[in-house]
Amino acid sequence: MIKVIKAETYICNMAKVTISHIKADIGSLPGHTTVFEPVVDEVRKYIREHSSSILSDFYISHIGDDIQITMIHDGGIDNEEVHRIAWDAFKAGTAVAKSYGLYGAGQDLLKDAFSGNIKGMGPGVAEMEITPRKSEPFLVYMMDKTEPGSFNYPIFKMFADPYNTPGLVIDPNMHEGFTFEIWDIVAGKKIELSTPESIYDILAMIGSKSKYVIKRVYTRDTHEKLPDENVAVITTDKLSFIAGEYVGKDDPAAIVRIQSGLPASGEAMEAFSYPFLVSGWMRGSFNGPLMPVGMKDSKMTRFDGPPRVVCLGFVLKDGRLSGPVDMFDDPAFDGARRKAGEIADYVRRMGPFEPHRLPDEEMEYTTLPKILDKLKDRFKEVDSVKKKKNLLSTKDTD
Numbered sequence: 496m497i498k499v500i501k502a503e504t505y506i507c508n509m510a511k512v513t514i515s516h517i518k519a520d521i522g523s524l525p526g527h528t529t530v531f532e533p534v535v536d537e538v539r540k541y542i543r544e545h546s547s548s549i550l551s552d553f554y555i556s557h558i559g560d561d562i563q564i565t566m567i568h569d570g571g572i573d574n575e576e577v578h579r580i581a582w583d584a585f586k587a588g589t590a591v592a593k594s595y596g597l598y599g600a601g602q603d604l605l606k607d608a609f610s611g612n613i614k615g616m617g618p619g620v621a622e623m624e625i626t627p628r629k630s631e632p633f634l635v636y637m638m639d640k641t642e643p644g645s646f647n648y649p650i651f652k653m654f655a656d657p658y659n660t661p662g663l664v665i666d667p668n669m670h671e672g673f674t675f676e677i678w679d680i681v682a683g684k685k686i687e688l689s690t691p692e693s694i695y696d697i698l699a700m701i702g703s704k705s706k707y708v709i710k711r712v713y714t715r716d717t718h719e720k721l722p723d724e725n726v727a728v729i730t731t732d733k734l735s736f737i738a739g740e741y742v743g744k745d746d747p748a749a750i751v752r753i754q755s756g757l758p759a760s761g762e763a764m765e766a767f768s769y770p771f772l773v774s775g776w777m778r779g780s781f782n783g784p785l786m787p788v789g790m791k792d793s794k795m796t797r798f799d800g801p802p803r804v805v806c807l808g809f810v811l812k813d814g815r816l817s818g819p820v821d822m823f824d825d826p827a828f829d830g831a832r833r834k835a836g837e838i839a840d841y842v843r844r845m846g847p848f849e850p851h852r853l854p855d856e857e858m859e860y861t862t863l864p865k866i867l868d869k870l871k872d873r874f875k876e877v878d879s880v881k882k883k884k885n886l887l888s889t890k891d892t893d
């Protein structure tokens with residue numbers, strides 16, 4: 496059982512509220528397995544001592560080797576002070592990580608100096624400005640050893656699949672569907688598509704989870720209780736694009752608002768009841784099952800995984816957090832965990848072969864190209880191909 500510590504609280508009144516979730520790997524032990532408590536303590540202490548005029552509340556958690564900061568404030572998204580405090584807290588934590596010689600100390604802090612916005616500097620960011628309801632329940636999902644596109648499947652299930660979410664059929668507000676903002680993270684473009692009418696178009700994209708990622712979900716303007724509001728947001732930061740080389744997977748996080756015309760808590764959780772395959776795991780190079788776990792099991796031991804997801808449940812009122820509840824710490828998910836273990840046994844037997852190992856295109860973002868580069872000068876033309884080429888060119892000139 497985890498010790499559920501009450502969130503830090505400072506009260507202030509505000510109409511719009513922003514939930515900012517920022518996460519980073521700043522060192523772990525013994526490998527990329529789990530965070531070290533003194534480092535987590537330092538991050539918490541730094542924020543507690545420096546945030547009273549910026550944040551109304553915050554909560555520090557972790558999964559695997561990533562420290563996670565959930566912050567509540569009224570400064571809107573991309574707020575310089577909020578981003579700076581997270582950056583400085585990670586810097587303070589990195590100093591502690593270095594003093595213990597932790598592995599990968601400061602790993603995700605890819606730039607030297609903070610320049611106004613933490614985006615593009617290494618840490619993952621998911622933020623939404625909301626009009627809080629009378630009761631504002633929300634979930635924070637955190638994944639380790641995988642990538643942002645791993646949220647495509649469960650977010651689609653929650654907000655668009657009636658077999659997962661009966662509210663889409665039964666609740667008049669949900670029946671109207673939702674709007675999905677999807678990013679092409681390779682081309683740096685985005686598109687908005689609404690359900691139910693564009694379900695097939697959405698699926699045509701989000702199945703390619705290393706290229707297209709769901710960034711946000713909005714209610715439609717016909718939603719009676721909460722029109723045109725951001726109700727889910729996912730981190731989409733791509734570390735290898737920032738660093739120019741493989742520096743670890745872009746372990747993602749998401750914020751999902753729930754209840755009252757949105758997916759119920761249980762509908763949002765149900766999307767993780769089947770351990771679907773995600774990319775990441777060992778060296779960011781393997782497909783493996785996503786295992787839902789409670790905080791006590793959020794360490795990456797087997798083959799640096801298997802990839803895991805933790806979920807914390809909060810309620811927000813007047814800028815103050817109650818909770819969290821450790822949502823997967825429940826025997827109801829034992830079946831999913833067991834199945835994930837069986838899938839891990841099965842795929843591991845394939846060793847370095849596809850489809851356990853990722854396809855070639857995705858290995859571009861790992862350290863494999865360095866190995867292949869050494870062999871490139873040893874390749875010779877295959878005779879039969881040469882002949883075929885000659886044949887083709889004769890045909891062409893005929």
Ligand code: F6R
Pocket residue numbers: 526527640743744775776777778779799
């Ligand atoms: C995957 C991950 C780990 C490391 C692996 C090798 O995202 O973080 O699986 O890739 O432990 O780590 P290095 O290269 O640091 O020895």
Ligand code: MG
Pocket residue numbers: 520523527560599602743
């Ligand atoms: Mg790491």
Ligand code: MG
Pocket residue numbers: 520559560561639640746
């Ligand atoms: Mg990690």
